[in-house]
Amino acid sequence: MAAKSVVSPANISAIDEICQERVIHVEHVAAIRHNGLPVDDALRIATLFSVLSDPTRLQVMHALLSSPTGELCVCDLAAGLGRDDTTISHQLRVLRQQKVVTMRKVGRVVYYRLVDEHIRHLLRMGIDHTAEGQISGSAVDREVAQ
Template identity: 80%
Template sequence: MAAKSVASPAPAVDEVCQERSIHVEHVAEIRRNVLPGSDALRIATLFSVLSDPTRLQVMHALLSAPTGELCVCDLATGLGRDDTTISHQLRVLRQQKVVAMRKVGRIVYYRLVDEHIRQLLRMGIDHIYEGQSLGGNVISEVVQ
């Protein structure tokens, strides 16, 4: 059976240049500041890890935790998920250096690894709720 090729829709006329023109100074600046492929891959991997709704709920719970850290049981119960699901998601987040853990006896506590991760999450929340309000407060204020 022959494979069907799916053509992507053509861009709208107002989305592309109407005349082919190279701005030498812009090209030179792009080349001076190009993001190396290995760095682009690492950033893409980080964003792909953040693309899972369950992982984002885990991260948000950790961001909102009064002490900044939570154990698997509290995360699972609070999110209405089973321990296995949450443990798996935490393992993925830990492998990508998004969360860190500490063990106290038989209990394992997780926290967001640093302020960069907290800022990424807050910026994502701010972006999706931009201009919306919740009971008179801008939603982004709730998370901070």
């Protein structure tokens, strides 16, 4: 009896990931060309995801998302996250430059909030996705591989 071939990331070569034919589904190619994401849009989205790739920024965003008022001042964020004001201010500046958070100043206190529901939804989706064990390298993936 022949042994079953098991496909795993370890035994997939680069050639296995490339079609051996040039075009199989002409209608799919036409749809991609017609509906494709323009390069400028792709760059803006990539920049947004790049900004979201920093763990400290994600912790700041999560704190803002979880705040009962939807906003927090820099000093409360820093104290709550166990970081110094300078670190948190820097991360908030990056988030503000990319239009992820907005700020308002009351006297000497600066309050930040997530800019809109799109950002809140994106963060919630990321949290839900990782909680389900969908990220490669997660504990669930390691269990399945064993």
